[in-house]
Amino acid sequence: MILLETEALTRAYGGVIAVNKVDFQVESGLITGLIGPNGAGKTTLFNNVTGLDVPSAGKVFFNQKNITGFPAHTICRMGIARTFQNIRLFKELTVVENVMIGRHFKTGKSETKGRFLNAVNSYIHLKAEEEQIYERACDWLDFFEMGSMKNELAKNLPYGRQRELEIARALATDPKLLFLDEPAAGMNPQETDHLMATIRKIRDLGITVVLIEHDMKLVMNICDSITVLNYGQKLAQGTPREIKHNPSVIEAYLGKEEE
Numbered sequence: 416m417i418l419l420e421t422e423a424l425t426r427a428y429g430g431v432i433a434v435n436k437v438d439f440q441v442e443s444g445l446i447t448g449l450i451g452p453n454g455a456g457k458t459t460l461f462n463n464v465t466g467l468d469v470p471s472a473g474k475v476f477f478n479q480k481n482i483t484g485f486p487a488h489t490i491c492r493m494g495i496a497r498t499f500q501n502i503r504l505f506k507e508l509t510v511v512e513n514v515m516i517g518r519h520f521k522t523g524k525s526e527t528k529g530r531f532l533n534a535v536n537s538y539i540h541l542k543a544e545e546e547q548i549y550e551r552a553c554d555w556l557d558f559f560e561m562g563s564m565k566n567e568l569a570k571n572l573p574y575g576r577q578r579e580l581e582i583a584r585a586l587a588t589d590p591k592l593l594f595l596d597e598p599a600a601g602m603n604p605q606e607t608d609h610l611m612a613t614i615r616k617i618r619d620l621g622i623t624v625v626l627i628e629h630d631m632k633l634v635m636n637i638c639d640s641i642t643v644l645n646y647g648q649k650l651a652q653g654t655p656r657e658i659k660h661n662p663s664v665i666e667a668y669l670g671k672e673e674e
């Protein structure tokens with residue numbers, strides 16, 4: 416089943432057509448890779464699908480529903496989460512607080528309800544809600560084998576763990592679909608191996624994953640399907656094996672040394 420689909424998605428910035436009539440499909444339950452040279456339009460596609468940017472033309476469908484141009488918070492509540500190319504943690508907050516913030520993105524605060532409750536009820540309600548959010552954040556940290564680090568400041572975690580913490584925060588919104596923008600960037604080989612196992616575990620929970628990545632070992636190892644962008648256009652789509660042997664992809668991106 417197709418979970419997310421774009422139809423002729425286009426985003427132009429003045430004369431630069433960053434994404435040019437791209438038809439992109441994400442199959443439910445799989446890991447889909449989005450690859451291509453620098454400036455190919457990968458992040459722009461992510462931004463236009465997750466509501467951080469508005470397409471110039473074309474459509475985006477999630478679960479068959481047209482979500483084109485919806486704001487980011489609505490898209491998040493519908494079940495799409497993402498991480499960013501650069502680390503965006505709250506470094507002076509603890510690990511568990513960083514994950515709890517993710518959950519707050521989803522729930523928002525019940526501001527209007529407060530008018531109908533007296534102050535005490537409102538306090539009890541919020542406290543219970545906060546405790547639930549805390550418990551759920553701890554569950555996610557256990558999933559990431561970071562339970563013992565929950566009270567550390569985020570800035571004190573090793574780099575690879577900080578990047579995984581961002582993924583934990585995105586997952587705290589309970590998404591059906593998770594977009595990861597260069598999750599392995601800056602990681603050493605051990606951290607990348609750990610990340611690969613983590614992403615597989617996320618897929619095994621039934622969460623669909625789409626990732627932009629330049630680390631071809633990671634992409635070829637864990638993706639079920641790969642889409643290649645080049646100069647804003649879709650160059651190819653297929654299994655890792657098909658992509659590895661596609662002459663246009665070798666020419667535009669992978670280079671001849673790939674077997």
Ligand SMILES: Nc1ncnc2c1ncn2[C@@H]1O[C@H](COP(=O)(O)OP(=O)(O)OP(=O)(O)O)[C@@H](O)[C@H]1O
Pocket residue numbers: 428431432433451452453454455456457458459460
């Ligand atoms: N806000 C913007 N204003 C103007 N041009 C932009 C903007 N965002 C992206 N671009 C241009 O659109 C093109 C695609 O950029 P994008 O960041 O999507 O590529 P990318 O494939 O994610 O690259 P990388 O692998 O380097 O992250 C580039 O030419 C870029 O300069």
